[in-house]
Amino acid sequence: MAAPIDFYFDFSSPYGYFGATRISTLAKKYGRTVSWRPTLLGAVFKITGSGPLPTLPLKGPYSKRDMLRTARYLDIPFNFPDPFPISTQAPARAVYWLEQQGPQQIESAVLALYRAYFVDGKDISSPEVTAAVLAPLGFEPAKMIAALGDPAIKERLKQQTTTAIDRGVFGSPYIVVDDEPFWGHDRLDQVERWLAQGGF
Amino acid sequence: MAAPIDFYFDFSSPYGYFGATRISTLAKKYGRTVSWRPTLLGAVFKITGSGPLPTLPLKGPYSKRDMLRTARYLDIPFNFPDPFPISTQAPARAVYWLEQQGPQQIESAVLALYRAYFVDGKDISSPEVTAAVLAPLGFEPAKMIAALGDPAIKERLKQQTTTAIDRGVFGSPYIVVDDEPFWGHDRLDQVERWLAQGGF
Numbered sequence: 001m002a003a004p005i006d007f008y009f010d011f012s013s014p015y016g017y018f019g020a021t022r023i024s025t026l027a028k029k030y031g032r033t034v035s036w037r038p039t040l041l042g043a044v045f046k047i048t049g050s051g052p053l054p055t056l057p058l059k060g061p062y063s064k065r066d067m068l069r070t071a072r073y074l075d076i077p078f079n080f081p082d083p084f085p086i087s088t089q090a091p092a093r094a095v096y097w098l099e100q101q102g103p104q105q106i107e108s109a110v111l112a113l114y115r116a117y118f119v120d121g122k123d124i125s126s127p128e129v130t131a132a133v134l135a136p137l138g139f140e141p142a143k144m145i146a147a148l149g150d151p152a153i154k155e156r157l158k159q160q161t162t163t164a165i166d167r168g169v170f171g172s173p174y175i176v177v178d179d180e181p182f183w184g185h186d187r188l189d190q191v192e193r194w195l196a197q198g199g200f
Numbered sequence: 201m202a203a204p205i206d207f208y209f210d211f212s213s214p215y216g217y218f219g220a221t222r223i224s225t226l227a228k229k230y231g232r233t234v235s236w237r238p239t240l241l242g243a244v245f246k247i248t249g250s251g252p253l254p255t256l257p258l259k260g261p262y263s264k265r266d267m268l269r270t271a272r273y274l275d276i277p278f279n280f281p282d283p284f285p286i287s288t289q290a291p292a293r294a295v296y297w298l299e300q301q302g303p304q305q306i307e308s309a310v311l312a313l314y315r316a317y318f319v320d321g322k323d324i325s326s327p328e329v330t331a332a333v334l335a336p337l338g339f340e341p342a343k344m345i346a347a348l349g350d351p352a353i354k355e356r357l358k359q360q361t362t363t364a365i366d367r368g369v370f371g372s373p374y375i376v377v378d379d380e381p382f383w384g385h386d387r388l389d390q391v392e393r394w395l396a397q398g399g400f
Contacts (some may be wrong), residue, residue: 016394048257049249058249058370072400073390170258179261186386190273200272 005191008164011038011088011124012052013172014078018194019185021076023175024107026188030195036099036106038092039164040157041172052085061181070185077119085123086117089157090148094130096156097147098139103149103172105137112137146151204235205391206376207376208364209286211238211250211307211324214267214278217314219385221276224307226388230395236299236306238292239364240357241372247322252285270385277319286325289357294330296356297347298339305337309388312337316376 005027009016019182024079027034030082045051053063064080071078091113098106116122116133124130127148131141147153175182175191182191193200205227209216227234246253253263264280271278291313299307315323316333324330331344347353365373368381375382375391380399382391393400 044258048259058244058365058368060250062368062370062383065381066383066387069390070400073393123236165258168258168262170262181265183262184386186268186384190269193273200271 002030002032003178004033005195006035006037006167008037008039008172008174008176009114010050010172011091011117012043012085013041014071014118015185016172017078017118018070018074019173019175019188020074020110020186022074022188023173023191025196026192029192032195033103034140035166036095037160038088038095038110038157038170039161039172040088040092042087043161044165044170047165050170054084073153077115079119079121081117081121081123083123086123088125089126090127090130091124093148093153093157094134094144096160097144097150097153109134155199202230202232203378204233205395206235206237206318208369208374208376210241210372211291211313211317212285213241213389214271214318215385216372217278217318218270218274218276219373219375219388220310220314222274222385222388223373223391226392226395229392231396234307236310236367237364238288238295238310238357239322239361239369240288240292242287243361244365244370245384247365250310250370254284265337266349277315278317279321280298281317281321281323283323286323288325289354290327290330291324293348293353293357294334294344297344297350297353308337309334 005023007020007023009020020089023034054060068080094113095106095110098109112133112145113124114132118122122129122133124133127145130148131144135141167176171183173185175187177191177194180194207220207223223234254260258273268278268280294313295306295310298309301392312333313324313330317324322329322333324333327345327348330348331341334344335341371383373385375387377391377394380394
């Protein structure tokens with residue numbers, strides 16, 4: 001069995017959203033699964049000295065334009081959300097809680113949460129909103145909200161973010177295929193060749 | 201006549217080199233010319249608070265790997281140079297001096313200088329090396345070296361870098377097609393669609 005593709009992302013990252021909508025198709029084409037690794041970019045930015053794209057001088061105004069244009073180019077539904085960016089502890093914790101229940105619903109949950117924020121403009125930083133978004137997948141909201149406040153789940157996200165940083169993750173999406181790292185949705189063409197040829 | 205494509209770049213930028221090898225073909229395909237705009241990224245980094253990629257925490261080790269892999273992916277000759285990065289006043293001034301002589305040799309000069317640094321490992325920060333690289337194009341080295349020290353040419357580069365920053369240029373390559381900005385060689389696919397469709 002080939003190893004899963006590690007897909008590191010932050011729920012507040014538009015490029016993470018673009019990548020998330022495309023990585024599963026790519027993985028399936030080459031007989032792989034995706035290991036969904038939500039992380040907190042805020043912790044990463046403390047190390048790199050960077051910050052959310054739209055807040056950066058010069059890069060900020062460009063990046064917003066690029067996000068909107070890239071969505072049109074890829075034909076992915078996208079509405080620039082307000083507020084942006086947001087804290088993403090709630091949706092990230094939800095994914096790690098779901099992982100403990102089994103792998104079946106994780107991908108649907110990630111895509112539903114991303115769409116809720118970047119298409120429908122719902123503020124998924126709120127545990128209540130995250131729980132409501134996941135309710136149609138069969139999770140009882142009160143149980144989900146309790147899980148999001150569980151110290152063990154909080155600790156799991158912290159530890160996963162530390163592991164990601166130790167592995168060199170500094171942006172979103174950050175994709176690892178058989179120890180080869182790729183940063184950015186715009187490296188999916190290289191990811192595909194790597195999967196097809198086993199390296200190049 | 202359609203407007204030229206503005207191609208902003210720094211001679212010390214591997215991604216600028218990758219973009220430079222590909223932009224002319226793209227421009228010709230759509231009946232455009234390229235306006236080659238060398239700039240000094242050091243001046244830009246003072247504003248953005250960024251720095252040369254390999255010096256950045258986490259991003260540094262990744263970026264070197266990405267440059268080497270991207271060159272293989274695109275099948276572009278590339279040897280990671282030492283020293284890196286370098287000051288690029290000399291080759292940038294050479295381009296603005298050539299521009300005053302007429303547009304004929306600019307593209308050949310840009311590509312020759314980039315290849316000298318990123319393929320042959322020549323340190324083009326030196327006026328003597330820059331002049332030697334351009335000698336085969338028919339420019340007498342002593343005359344070129346004198347031009348690179350000319351206060352008017354020095355001023356021209358400073359003014360062009362300021363103009364670039366005023367226009368929002370924050371990286372290399374940075375490509376402007378009919379007022380639409382594209383950052384990075386990995387946006388050439390979007391540049392192509394923009395040229396083909398006149399926007400999207």
